Amino acid sequence: MRLHPAVIGAAEEVLREVMRFTGPADVTLSRYFKEHPKLGSRERNAVAEGVYAVLRNKLAYASFSESGQGSAMRRIALLGLGETVGADALAGLSEEEAAWLNRIAQIDRQSLPINLRTNMPQWLLDKLLARDGEAAALALADALNRPAPLDLRVNALNWKREDVIAELAKAPIVCEPTPYSPIGIRVPKKPALQNLPLFKDGAIEVQDEGSQLLALILGAKRGEMVVDFCAGAGGKTLALGAAMRNTGRLYAFDVSEKRLAKLKPRLARSGLSNVHPVVIAHENDAKVKRLVAKIDRVLVDAPCSGLGTLRRNPDMKWRQTPETVAELTVKQASILASASRLVKPGGRLVYATCSLLDEENEAIAQQFLAANDSFSLLPMRDVLAEQKIALEMQDYLKLLPQVHQTDGFFAAVFVRNK
Numbered sequence: 001m002r003l004h005p006a007v008i009g010a011a012e013e014v015l016r017e018v019m020r021f022t023g024p025a026d027v028t029l030s031r032y033f034k035e036h037p038k039l040g041s042r043e044r045n046a047v048a049e050g051v052y053a054v055l056r057n058k059l060a061y062a063s064f065s066e067s068g069q070g071s072a073m074r075r076i077a078l079l080g081l082g083e084t085v086g087a088d089a090l091a092g093l094s095e096e097e098a099a100w101l102n103r104i105a106q107i108d109r110q111s112l113p114i115n116l117r118t119n120m121p122q123w124l125l126d127k128l129l130a131r132d133g134e135a136a137a138l139a140l141a142d143a144l145n146r147p148a149p150l151d152l153r154v155n156a157l158n159w160k161r162e163d164v165i166a167e168l169a170k171a172p173i174v175c176e177p178t179p180y181s182p183i184g185i186r187v188p189k190k191p192a193l194q195n196l197p198l199f200k201d202g203a204i205e206v207q208d209e210g211s212q213l214l215a216l217i218l219g220a221k222r223g224e225m226v227v228d229f230c231a232g233a234g235g236k237t238l239a240l241g242a243a244m245r246n247t248g249r250l251y252a253f254d255v256s257e258k259r260l261a262k263l264k265p266r267l268a269r270s271g272l273s274n275v276h277p278v279v280i281a282h283e284n285d286a287k288v289k290r291l292v293a294k295i296d297r298v299l300v301d302a303p304c305s306g307l308g309t310l311r312r313n314p315d316m317k318w319r320q321t322p323e324t325v326a327e328l329t330v331k332q333a334s335i336l337a338s339a340s341r342l343v344k345p346g347g348r349l350v351y352a353t354c355s356l357l358d359e360e361n362e363a364i365a366q367q368f369l370a371a372n373d374s375f376s377l378l379p380m381r382d383v384l385a386e387q388k389i390a391l392e393m394q395d396y397l398k399l400l401p402q403v404h405q406t407d408g409f410f411a412a413v414f415v416r417n418k
């Protein structure tokens with residue numbers, strides 16, 4: 001059955017706002033759907049898929065849209081919808097438009113110049129080419145430009161992965177265990193989960209496998225004092241609280257009251273009572289100082305460019321610039337320096353990002369080590385062996401979508417010697 005003709009106009013309209021890149025695309029889409037309640041769920045999905053395809057393929061589509069008729073934004077919307085739901089599903093296409101979409105579909109994308117093939121902003125493409133070379137940069141861009149699967153984390157406090165997989169199969173939801181995280185489940189399709197008893201009972205949370213691994217390498221244990229310094233809506237906090245078997249004390253810091261508020265309902269579902277959310281004004285807040293040298297393990301899941309998560313947030317590549325990245329690196333170094341003071345001798349500090357850029361990753365870790373002789377690096381291969389995670393790494397954790405089928409993540413583990 002064809003989609004309602006309103007889909008094309010809706011995609012065009014919402015793209016006008018999304019393509020200004022003044023805020024996250026998912027927020028703009030949710031607001032648009034709230035303001036347009038008559039769009040059915042099939043139509044909403046089609047609009048969202050079409051918009052995300054445009055964000056993934058922006059440069060190629062801009063080039064393709066130089067031909068065709070109608071407003072430029074309609075042509076761009078048609079390209080996104082044509083790529084995702086297919087021209088045959090669209091009602092309201094003129095004959096010329098259908099023929100044009102058909103012609104565009106015949107173009108061999110491999111024959112396009114590298115900037116149109118990768119659909120990366122030039123500054124980012126230049127960085128990836130200089131660091132990785134053409135073949136690796138193309139493979140990375142290709143993986144980043146594909147939608148991610150849906151990964152779930154099992155709440156290890158009360159649930160076993162195999163039992164959750166068996167329950168999901170009854171729904172019926174096809175899924176499989178994730179290869180590296182012992183508490184992860186991968187769902188290739190994207191079913192709605194919110195109404196499943198498993199979700200309501202806190203047995204599962206949506207979380208990329210890479211993100212699960214970042215929580216695991218902190219190695220948090222029963223009865224410990226742990227700080228999740230940049231907790232946000234608590235994706236990793238929940239994993240840490242369960243790893244601590246709901247004992248000890250887990251502080252969830254963040255400067256954003258709004259993000260921390262989103263942790264509350266998730267905490268209620270999870271059954272955890274060892275988590276203490278704390279809004280801080282900045283990384284040097286007096287609330288931080290009170291815990292100096294008292295904490296066993298500190299996770300710094302730093303604010304970053306998010307360029308490792310382009311599979312889910314393709315707008316990030318158009319919203320970041322060399323200047324925003326430079327600002328972030330100053331913040332990252334400052335947060336890591338302040339958070340490190342909390343770690344007690346013998347304690348562990350993890351610095352993590354979902355960025356792919358060396359300046360947000362290795363450079364921050366190395367700069368920190370150079371300035372802090374009380375900390376040393378715990379090689380990632382040792383940390384992974386300790387956690388029984390079957391991943392080959394050297395000093396750092398570097399997860400890549402084209403290799404590990406996760407989002408792009410970086411992590412360094414430090415131990416305080418004195």
Ligand SMILES: C[S@@+](CC[C@H](N)C(=O)[O-])C[C@H]1O[C@@H](n2cnc3c(N)ncnc32)[C@H](O)[C@@H]1O
Pocket residue numbers: 211229230231232233234235236237253254255256259280282283301302303304335
């Ligand atoms: C990568 S996100 C955290 C995601 C979260 N850990 C999760 O797993 O869902 C980074 C977070 O750092 C927070 N942040 C930014 N500046 C901060 C600061 N100075 N101190 C603490 N948190 C900060 C942001 O509000 C954001 O929620």
